[in-house]
Amino acid sequence: MLVFLNHLINGVSLGSVYAIIALGYTMVYGIAKMLNFAHGDVIMVGAYVCFFAVSSYNLPPLVGVALAAAVCTALGILIERLAYKPLRQASSLAVLITAIGVSYLLQNGAQILWSSNIKMFPAFFSSQPIALFGGELKITIAAIVTVLACVVIMAALVWFTGRTKMGKAMRACSEDKAAAQLMGINVNATISMTFAIGSALAAIAGVLFCSAYPILTPTTGAMPGIKAFTAAVFGGIGSIPGALLGGVLLGMIEIFASAYISTQLSNAIVFAVLIVVLLVRPTGLLGKQVREKV
Numbered sequence: 001m002l003v004f005l006n007h008l009i010n011g012v013s014l015g016s017v018y019a020i021i022a023l024g025y026t027m028v029y030g031i032a033k034m035l036n037f038a039h040g041d042v043i044m045v046g047a048y049v050c051f052f053a054v055s056s057y058n059l060p061p062l063v064g065v066a067l068a069a070a071v072c073t074a075l076g077i078l079i080e081r082l083a084y085k086p087l088r089q090a091s092s093l094a095v096l097i098t099a100i101g102v103s104y105l106l107q108n109g110a111q112i113l114w115s116s117n118i119k120m121f122p123a124f125f126s127s128q129p130i131a132l133f134g135g136e137l138k139i140t141i142a143a144i145v146t147v148l149a150c151v152v153i154m155a156a157l158v159w160f161t162g163r164t165k166m167g168k169a170m171r172a173c174s175e176d177k178a179a180a181q182l183m184g185i186n187v188n189a190t191i192s193m194t195f196a197i198g199s200a201l202a203a204i205a206g207v208l209f210c211s212a213y214p215i216l217t218p219t220t221g222a223m224p225g226i227k228a229f230t231a232a233v234f235g236g237i238g239s240i241p242g243a244l245l246g247g248v249l250l251g252m253i254e255i256f257a258s259a260y261i262s263t264q265l266s267n268a269i270v271f272a273v274l275i276v277v278l279l280v281r282p283t284g285l286l287g288k289q290v291r292e293k294v
Helices: 002-032 039-055 061-087 092-114 141-163 165-175 177-182 187-212 222-235 240-260 266-280
Strands: 130-132 137-139
Touching: 002 039, 002 137, 002 141, 002 165, 002 187, 002 222, 002 240, 039 061, 039 092, 039 187, 039 222, 061 092, 061 187, 141 165, 141 187, 141 240, 165 177, 165 187, 177 187, 187 222, 222 240, 222 266, 240 266
Parallel strands: none
Antiparallel strands: 130 137
């Protein structure tokens, strides 16, 4: 039973990272109706910025995280302005191809700037776990911080979208951008803010992910980005609670599949579960069916 609880805690911790990343996907899709597949590489950029801030300039970890969030916020706005804004009225295929191009641009830019050599991410938290039940149940400080960060971020986003003027503008744009513009909402600024928030969250998620799995390369964000997108679709893309639910469930499925079935097959099992869920419920677990009037 305690072994099961250990795996459950690890799954919730990993799923919390996926949930934070998935929030960026679900916000951009919910408001701009775009799939930003470069989001995973923004994670990598944030991790590199924090790595060099802490290891090369001896800045405190919190300052490194704040700096990474600031850099990724600016990067997200830049990507939206240069790559996605000109394609606002283009087909979804054109946006998808552009997103893949931006992803490869960021990966190759990272290789040029920082080389492709593996870097060991510094340990921000004590490696000594908290032992319970005579040492049978072990909880790491990184897992506790990750779960708490996910809960705080989720609560802050729910409050932001429901209580603030910009949050209400985002909700209006997600319903109907043309009508929102007629009501005086600056749609371009709202979409830019969405990219900024999603990119800042990606930086935080990148630091949390590398704290748990301390290997940093220019492709570090590729697989977590794909899995976080899977989590967003799993929970219902466009839904903030759906991103949380999908991320946590995906993390748990991955950890339990690795522990009880096969480490090599864990990724395949994750995507197989997604396929089954989408066959039963195409809009995801918390997604809403949208009816189009003809």
